[in-house]
Amino acid sequence: MQFHRLRQYGLVLLVLCISLAVSFLAWQHEKNNTLLNLHASLDFNVRDVSGRIEQRMAAYEQVLHGVQGVYAASGEITRANFAAYVNALQLGADYAGMGGIGVATAVPASQKESHILQMRQAGFADYDIRTQGLHAMYVPVLQLEPFVGRNLETLGLDLYADPRQRSAMDRARDSGNAAISSKLVLAKDRRQSSAADTAEFLMYLPLYKAGSANDTPAERLTNIRGWIFAPFRVQDMMASLYGENQAATDVQIYDGVETTPDTLMYDSAPRTDGKRLQAHDPERIMATEYVTNGGHTWTIVVNSLPGYDEHIGKDKSKFIAASGIVLSLLLTLLTWQLATGRERALTLARDMTRELRASEARFRYLAQYDELTGLPNRAMFKDRLHHAISQARRDKTHMALMYLDLDNFKPVNDSLGHHVGDMLLKAVADRMLTCVRESDTVARIGGDEFVVLLSVIEHEQDAVLVAEKIRHALNQPFEVAGGHVLEVSSSTGIVLYPEHGTDEVELSRNADNAMYKAKELGRNMVRMYQP
Template sequence: MVARHRMAALRLLPWLALVGGLTISWLVWDYERQSARKELRARFDFALRETVSRVEQHMVAYEQMLRGVQALFATTGTMDRKAFHDYVGTLQPDANFSGVQALGIAKRVPSQLKAAHVATMRRLGFAGYEILPAGERELYAPVVQREPGIGRNRAPFGFDPWSDPVRRQAMEKARDSGMAAITGKVRLIIDSGTDAPPGFIMYLPIYAHGEMRDSVTRRRKHLVGWVYASFHVNDFMASLYGKQLPGLSLAIYDGVVPADGALLFRSADGAGRTAPALTANEYMVVAGHTWMLSMVTQPEFETGLGRDAASVIAVTGIGLSVLLALLVWLMLTGRTRALRLAAEMTEELRHMAQHDALTDLPTRALFSERLHRELARAKRHDGRFAMIFLDLDNFKPINDNFGHAVGDLLLQQVARRLQASVRVSDTIGRIGGDEFVVLLPELTGAGTALVLAEKIRQAVRHPFIVDGRKLSITCSLGVAIYPDDGADEIVLTKSADEAMYRAKESGRDSVRLAG
């Protein structure tokens, strides 16, 4: 009972090994997948932070550029046209500043000074100068200068950004805070074409020289104008310092709603990615204005680590688990299979030892064993049994004439025919070259033995076909009955042997009963 349970438990072991192996593989695979995901997220978060930081830094750089103008006017005490022109010329705006389209001055002009202002501008040589859009307003802030004065920047002066709510919001913010402020998405005045790229403008206030500006009221009172820088967003983004990680696409929207109308910038690969692995929106505050930066991963980034350890772990894990289970199975069943093999081999050896190699009939030893058993049994039960000696007549000439191979084949056929003639319980043994012996257990009388002997004699008389040759042979048989003809092996054997010789002497091919 215990042993059977133990066997059942052992049979489960390979499965346990498989399940255990697969579970560990799954755990490792899951851990790897999680950490890969974590690493991806960390890289993504880092890239987002870096991008935001680069945009902010770039904006600060432009703010510094405008502060230079502020400082210039503070030094000279006036909004001097030539000084401004020379300042921008000295800056030598290079590729680092390629984002900026123009630096300019917008002058604060209250309505009562409008006419004088226009007259002054015309006197300066800007014939046809007027404040645009036309119309009477309380306050104007016309653009009076734009540098560098080349290319598109030579567009006529006079546009009043204060009249545009988007620009005005930033101008107010700059005026009240004393700091740089940028507008929402605008179309720059210098863009004359129909498909102007999205732009924005940064304003920095200029206050009257030497006046206090430590409160909103004072700043409003002493404002004389603004210095501004106008940008195309795509140029601004193109001139960022540092390198964007590959496989990340970027979109920037004005404000907090990612509507098409608010789109300021989209990186070249930024359109139409469905189901990205990671996506994030960040609401940057740049120069007092909110931009929504939307970052999305592309396949290149997602596989950028070049690590697919999870798949390797999965495949290796499953493979190793199966191998481990197999190994356990082999170790467990190896002993059983070896024992079975040994038993089979032992049985085969025993059979070989007890049976004649040529005819596969029991040898003298096995026959003797069975005879002893039958003797003991018969003695115990007062039973009877018979022993028949059989010798083939004239077998030697067959060997001589046709060779031993044919003789052996004939012996095999004789053996088979003998076997077919006796009862299942009877034993036929080969005790010499052409000598056989038959044990007939549990007999009622000598008659039965004689009948069987006669049946054998008849069976042998039928011709044999050996190697395509028809061979005829006869046999002589001697029958001895226990206990009539002998009470032990020796006497009984002797009686049967003598009877067989008598049969030979009487002309062969016959049966004789002992006694």
């Protein structure tokens, strides 16, 4: 009898330990899953902020291209005409942060005195080139519109004397494209506020001599006549971006890839004690994205602030812990009362463990694969692209990256419903897989956007043939459940490694540009990236 009582006590203790252990594993799993959700939410937020910044920078660049086009068409333009043109642009809230649009001219040292005399004869009696020391070339500001306020102080300022601006101007001149400077903080602004609150940068576009050939860097160096430029204050630019940041987050922008106080350009939520969030702060998690504009890289960091997990509202760990303890006690009591039901209690414990493992496996799957199509998601594709680039760089081989977007997919969702659209996306994914090798990767990165990675190719034509094969396959009608016969087409942009880029960011950006070029040219086509 005593041995039987000991067996009962042992069984009860065993059931209690197992139940609590399973509850602890479930609690730990939910905590880990909540952390994954927080990271995923921050990743989405940092990509959203980066996308809005890239769109705004593209809008800024288009404005400067317009001014550049006026100079290219007219050769020369008077101050009055320049001011009238800038005023006619009516730059409103969409261009907040832009401090004006200006022009600076290249003045060799041999022409310095004649240039000063010419400007004084034009009505600026006190005009002089404001610089330090003697230089082989000066680039004084001729005009910055609207010509009021602090813009008046820039007349004659030698932009080329500042190494940070000279680097951006040289990049614009040699490439023929827009370039932006590194972080600038005016001395008087630095005295009034923090460097991040008053951080500025300048965007430059080159002006070449009318009618000159500018196909090579040497020709561009010879024919440079000046630059179109615009100053921007980062704080004002970020305040005007459309969209809202998630609550309980802090958005920071750093100049370059180093995240130090000296490179900080913008902070949406500085700490009340005047300190900035540091990388070792235990109270937050962070997501990072790199944005390249005008040949210059910014680091976008989104930090979580206290209360971010409550804002997301997906942490059920406390509920799981409480429920696990209650269920463990109830199970223990039931085992004590029904010692003969031991086998059933052990089976229940095994089933709970099996379900827990199945749930963990599913979460691991969703972290790497698209739930709808079963294709790799953005995170897994990014890892595969990084690995393919490393492999191609090591083996000195070529690879191809394609961005593919379905044409006119939105009307399917609008007219037939999202369930039909989802069936179409799964059918598209299946058909794309039949067009590539097992060693290649097809991934869905969002909505109706797909990417294809050809890890090894011999010739450029190989990538074009695969893209055309996919395009032709997707042009065939799709029969989905419900008797719907759907027809879609696709626009594809292709880039090659290393011809069109040497890292993930550059290749992805160029492939995306090529895809949108295909859409602009009429859709339903394959477009190779043209630098």
